[in-house]
Structures are given as C-alpha cells and as structure tokens.
Amino acid sequence: MTAYSVETGGLADGRQILYFNTQPDAGRASFADKRDLGDRVSAGEIRYDVLRDEWVAVSAGRSGRPNLPVACPLCPSDGDELTEVPAPDYEVAVFENRFPSFGGFGEPGPLPPTEATGMETSAPASGRCEVVVFSDDHDSSLVDLSPERVALIVRAQAQRTAALQARGDVAQVFCFENRGVEVGVTLHHPHGQIYGYPYTTPQTRRHLEANRRHRAATGRDLFDDILESERRGPRVIAENDHWTAFTPYAARWPFEVHLYPRHERFADLTELPEAYIESFAPLYLEVLKRCDAAYPGEQMPYMAGWHQAPVGEDRELGRLRFELVSIRRGPGRVKFLASSESVMGGWVHDLGPETSANILKEAL
Amino acid sequence: MTAYSVETGGLADGRQILYFNTQPDAGRASFADKRDLGDRVSAGEIRYDVLRDEWVAVSAGRSGRPNLPVACPLCPSDGDELTEVPAPDYEVAVFENRFPSFGGFGEPGPLPPTEATGMETSAPASGRCEVVVFSDDHDSSLVDLSPERVALIVRAQAQRTAALQARGDVAQVFCFENRGVEVGVTLHHPHGQIYGYPYTTPQTRRHLEANRRHRAATGRDLFDDILESERRGPRVIAENDHWTAFTPYAARWPFEVHLYPRHERFADLTELPEAYIESFAPLYLEVLKRCDAAYPGEQMPYMAGWHQAPVGEDRELGRLRFELVSIRRGPGRVKFLASSESVMGGWVHDLGPETSANILKEAL
Numbered sequence: 001m002t003a004y005s006v007e008t009g010g011l012a013d014g015r016q017i018l019y020f021n022t023q024p025d026a027g028r029a030s031f032a033d034k035r036d037l038g039d040r041v042s043a044g045e046i047r048y049d050v051l052r053d054e055w056v057a058v059s060a061g062r063s064g065r066p067n068l069p070v071a072c073p074l075c076p077s078d079g080d081e082l083t084e085v086p087a088p089d090y091e092v093a094v095f096e097n098r099f100p101s102f103g104g105f106g107e108p109g110p111l112p113p114t115e116a117t118g119m120e121t122s123a124p125a126s127g128r129c130e131v132v133v134f135s136d137d138h139d140s141s142l143v144d145l146s147p148e149r150v151a152l153i154v155r156a157q158a159q160r161t162a163a164l165q166a167r168g169d170v171a172q173v174f175c176f177e178n179r180g181v182e183v184g185v186t187l188h189h190p191h192g193q194i195y196g197y198p199y200t201t202p203q204t205r206r207h208l209e210a211n212r213r214h215r216a217a218t219g220r221d222l223f224d225d226i227l228e229s230e231r232r233g234p235r236v237i238a239e240n241d242h243w244t245a246f247t248p249y250a251a252r253w254p255f256e257v258h259l260y261p262r263h264e265r266f267a268d269l270t271e272l273p274e275a276y277i278e279s280f281a282p283l284y285l286e287v288l289k290r291c292d293a294a295y296p297g298e299q300m301p302y303m304a305g306w307h308q309a310p311v312g313e314d315r316e317l318g319r320l321r322f323e324l325v326s327i328r329r330g331p332g333r334v335k336f337l338a339s340s341e342s343v344m345g346g347w348v349h350d351l352g353p354e355t356s357a358n359i360l361k362e363a364l
Numbered sequence: 365m366t367a368y369s370v371e372t373g374g375l376a377d378g379r380q381i382l383y384f385n386t387q388p389d390a391g392r393a394s395f396a397d398k399r400d401l402g403d404r405v406s407a408g409e410i411r412y413d414v415l416r417d418e419w420v421a422v423s424a425g426r427s428g429r430p431n432l433p434v435a436c437p438l439c440p441s442d443g444d445e446l447t448e449v450p451a452p453d454y455e456v457a458v459f460e461n462r463f464p465s466f467g468g469f470g471e472p473g474p475l476p477p478t479e480a481t482g483m484e485t486s487a488p489a490s491g492r493c494e495v496v497v498f499s500d501d502h503d504s505s506l507v508d509l510s511p512e513r514v515a516l517i518v519r520a521q522a523q524r525t526a527a528l529q530a531r532g533d534v535a536q537v538f539c540f541e542n543r544g545v546e547v548g549v550t551l552h553h554p555h556g557q558i559y560g561y562p563y564t565t566p567q568t569r570r571h572l573e574a575n576r577r578h579r580a581a582t583g584r585d586l587f588d589d590i591l592e593s594e595r596r597g598p599r600v601i602a603e604n605d606h607w608t609a610f611t612p613y614a615a616r617w618p619f620e621v622h623l624y625p626r627h628e629r630f631a632d633l634t635e636l637p638e639a640y641i642e643s644f645a646p647l648y649l650e651v652l653k654r655c656d657a658a659y660p661g662e663q664m665p666y667m668a669g670w671h672q673a674p675v676g677e678d679r680e681l682g683r684l685r686f687e688l689v690s691i692r693r694g695p696g697r698v699k700f701l702a703s704s705e706s707v708m709g710g711w712v713h714d715l716g717p718e719t720s721a722n723i724l725k726e727a728l
Contacts, residue, residue: 044716049614050578050586052570056614060716083443101704101712103469115581119593120613167554174710176703184700196703206416214414216607218481222414229483249484250413303703323707336548337701339540339667340559343687345418345566347536348465352408352424 003245004155009086013037015096019087020156022148028087035082042104043125048114050121055111055199057125059101074189085133091149092156093133102127102195103169105137111198117358127168128196132156133206141299142177143288145190152282157306158269160194165270170196172204172310173268180301182327182334192305200310203248207307207318215317216315224320227260235357238286238298242279245287247357252347255300257287259322262360267322268308280322286364287324291361292298295331325352367538368519373450377401379460383451384476384520385511397444406468407489410562413477414485419475419563421489423465438553440500444586449497455513456520457497458558465534466491466559475562496520499703502553507652509554514645517556521670522633524558526626529634529675534560536568536674537632544665546691546698556665556669564674571591571671572681579681587683591624599721602650606643609651610719611721616711618693619720621651623686633671651688651728657727659695667689682718 007029177192214222291300309318371393541556578586673682
C-alpha cells in the first residue's frame, strides 16, 4: 500500500499544516483554524562557539511557551475545543512548530563565514521546525500503531525532508521522536518533530569526517564496514530482508539500537524505496516492543530519529540510518549525564553493550 | 596560608587514601581500615567508536555498586561505623574510587592505534578514578565552606593532577563535582571526583584544534581572545584581580559560568601560583552563592570542573580554566537534553545567555 495523499492548509498565524492520508482526498484541509493566535513567533539567532567550532541556537522566545496547556493541542479540533489541528480527525498531520528553535523568518540568508577571527559571530536562526502527529488517538503511542501507520509516518518524514531540503536555508533535516517524562516530554499525545537545521550538525560532521578518513585509508565505505562487522557480531537485536537492528560495539547509552538499511546505500529518506519503508515499519515496531518489555511494567523512555546526509557539501559521505537511545539503565533507574559526559565528552557505559543487547534480545 | 601536609594511607583492598591537612602532621594516616572489602574492583575496557573517533569506557562492573548505601561511606569512621575514611575526622580526603570507570589494573599499557581499519578496537580502561571529600561534615556543601577550605581543595586537586600525570597511563586529568539529585547525585556528603583518562577527552580535542586554527590564522591565542572579548561584554558575573567569571557568548546550558585566570596562562593546576589559588576560592564561592540565590528556596544542581591541558601532545595549545554548568532553567524546571542535543549535538539555549547572566548578576 503505497498510495497516499497530502492536503495542505494554513493555521491562524500563517503557519502551514499538512495532512497525510491513505485515501486520495479526505477533505481535511477544508477545515479552517478559527483561533486568534496573534502574531507568528519567530526563532532567535544562532551563535558560533569559537571553542568548539559549532553553532548554538539561542531561542529565548520559546520560554514563553506554555509548560502544560490545559487541553492537548495535538488532538483534533472538536467543536469549541480548538487545537493546532483544525480537522475533526486525521491519520498523520504535520505542522510548523508554534514556538520554533529554527525558522519563522521571511527570506533565508546564507550563514556567515566562521573562519573569521571575531569572537561573536551570529546569524538569524533560519531553518524550520515542524511537529509530526502520529495519530489522532491521544492515548496511543508509536509502539501501538499498525505497520501501515508507521510506514505512512516515514513517507511523511520523507516528503518533509524533500520539502525542507528545497528551502535554501536548511543544511540538514532531522526527523525524531522523544518519548517519556524522563526525557522531558510534556505532551504525551504520540508525536515526533522535524528540525531543518541551518547548519550541518556536530555529530554528522564527525561521521562524515570519519567516513572520509576511512575511505582514504581503505577504499571502502565506513558504514558498509560497520554493518558488515555488526552483522557478524553478538549484538544484532533483529533483522529482516531490508534492515538490521543492532547495538553498536562502542555504544554510549545504556540502551542504544541502530537500524541500518541492507544491500543498498541511501543518503536520506528521499532516496528510500517503498520496499524499504514497508519493511522498516514492522522491524522498528519489534525493536520498540522489545524496549518496552525489557523492564516489565515500565515503558522505556527514548530518543530516536533518522541520521540523514547533509544537503550540500559532503553529502556523498553521509548515510541514512535510524538510531534509538535510552537513558533507562535498570528497573526504575536512569543514567544521568554528569560532568564526564556533559563537560568533557567522556562516556562510560554502565551495563556493557553486549549485556544491554541481550536484555533486548531476550525481552520477547 | 599556603602550608599544608599530605598523609598517605591504605584501604583494606589496597586502594590509596590521602589526607590533606592545614597542620603539618595530623596523624590521620595511622588509622587502619578495619573492613573486609574483598578483592579490589578493576575497571573494564575502553572501546574505539569508529564513527565519532572517540573512546568510550565500558564499565559493567560498576553496576554492582550499591545504589544508596545505608551509612554514608564518605563520613569519618566512628567506632564500629566503618567507612571509606578510616580516620575519625579530616579536612580534605582523597581516595581511589572503589568502583572505578578507569584504572585498578597493574601495569598501564599504551593505547592501541586508532588509524587501524578494524571495526572493533579496545584496550583496558587504564587510568585512575579518585574521590575528593571536601569536608567531614555530612550536611555541609561546597558553597558553605570557608575560602581557606576551598583553597585546600584546589591544592589537593593540583597535587593529585601532578601525581596522575606522572603515572604514564593518564592522558588528561579532570577534577570535577556533580551536585544535586537532578544530575543523579546519590551521595550528598560534599565531595568531588578526579578522572585520570587514558585518552584526551573529545571536548578537549576540539578546544585544542580550535586554538591551533586560531593561532595559525591570527598569531594570537584563542583563550586570550575569548577572555578579552568576554571582559568587554555584558555577561561578566564577577571578577577579581586574578579571575574573571562570565557566561560565554555561545553558552549551551541554561546556566553556564566559566572562570578564566587573568594576566597569565597556565596549562593546568600544577602550574597555578598560590596567589591564584587563594583568589579563586572567594570568587568561586560568590558564583556558587549567586547560583543558589537565582531561584529562592532551590539549590541549583550543577556540574563543575577544571579544564586542563593534556599531558602529552598539544599540551601547549591547552589552557587551565574552570567551568560550571546547570540544567536548571526556571523555578522547579530543568532542561532535558533530548534528541537534538543528545543524538545530533544541536543545542538550543532557552533563556538566552544574557538573560541567564543577568539572573546571576542580580541574584545577590
């Protein structure tokens, strides 16, 4: 089932909303946003950290956002209960974040050069932040959805990746989900987010650099070699014809699962064939079920998303794959990132990657 | 008051303990450890992450450590109440961590080369982990101690830095403190830790590389230029003749204060003159008092420590300075590092560095 439709509407402050449907046209975009939202909120700026050679977003406007709104803003609108989604029902909805860390400006401009010797270089935090609502059922969770729905979510992520890449102010697109109060989630309606960063993120820059070195030294691609090595190793959690899910050799988080596409290389979701989308869904759902079964009675808090190649420079060095990490390190216990991890980047894995992988393998 | 003495004793499983005293000889090392601790616990291994070009420690043995011991192990021993500190009282005590992330092995070996093309490179997690107890008063906190005691703690950190640098298996020494349940602290007796890493930490490598580029481009030192720029700016929290405390231009954490020595450059604590130690203490205590006063009734959770140059290669590019960061972002609210920060390294500052600096400046 590959056909789906996209309907585009607008919210009261001018933000865009899109409905991804399995039917050709569900008429959802015809519902208008009747709220009085006032002016649209723009992001702040990004500042260049000379000591780490990284951009940092400053988004003071976001502190005005409600900590816990009275009604869930991700539920469908219902009579006088007006939410971020004007339609009375939906499958998957995507809309611009009302309090974005990136974007909301008019015309995007290029980033200033960072080779400059100045100590204070900044630029508008251009780019784009979007919310992806996975279901109109408030009490659901991604793990409870059907493989067909998960595939529709991935199609929506792929479509938005293409749209954000075409903007001209987005260097890299990150589609992700945070789940659980333990990682700061306050809205429990199942949803993810998409960040269109105006810069290539620090982690991705390191991965690209590592692949550049590896190719120069070996003539082979680093991601190919990682996948080949991990498939031979003891930390494979699950696998099907198109994907392998494994805990990596040098994992940092108590639970960490990477899902790599097999047989072919893709730079990002826009290149992912339909067969890979349809087989990602059941494998990822299996991984999520194993995570939730690891410690009975406790949903595992997690952060999960797609690594994608940047839009421009070094795109050929990047690789699409999925990563899920969790701070859960035992029943009722979480790992805190304290001084060694937070200040120095020196990580300590408390469980051991093989032990952690075995817990997931034996969970179901 | 610069004179102090160090007495060296041993614990029941062979670990070292040192007492730092303001008196010439307090006789504390004469108290023996009467516990039956069994065998000494060694650290695990470090694994090379090919994708990030970083070492990660795997320390599965630490999960056997008690989550919350019945009696405080950092209090002085008292009759039958036997703790990690055999003496009946002390000023500052330093001992090897019973459940170390690094060290505990016999002879240290060199790190294996990471230019190799193998996907699984590991080494014993050599190095050293120590605990620094700031006071024998369980209910105290660093912020409550006298400037004289804080200076003695810095002298102990400097002495231990020199000792760990001389071991031959330590590439970089990090002296730090975690405070608050919000950052995972379970032992509330005032204490810090020292990590002697077998590798140069990822953050430090980035700082060294940035300084190398800056020197090549400008002929000036990056840390000099940062300090000069910040002293002219709006984010200076406090200053005295030897130190400037400021929130940096591109801060990442809701509260972030860096303390730089003025006028002179030091690679690490072993080079820090007594005058700088004595003037660090009152300035740091002022910063801590401002942090605790930021949100009345709430002690600020923090992670704080010394950035020091590595022992070997690129040591001349490093710079001693102190950094304190906090996840507190409002009354009763903390910042969670979710997917953008944790998976991609894309940070968003919610308060804005100037707002955060002003809260600290106006707190007292």
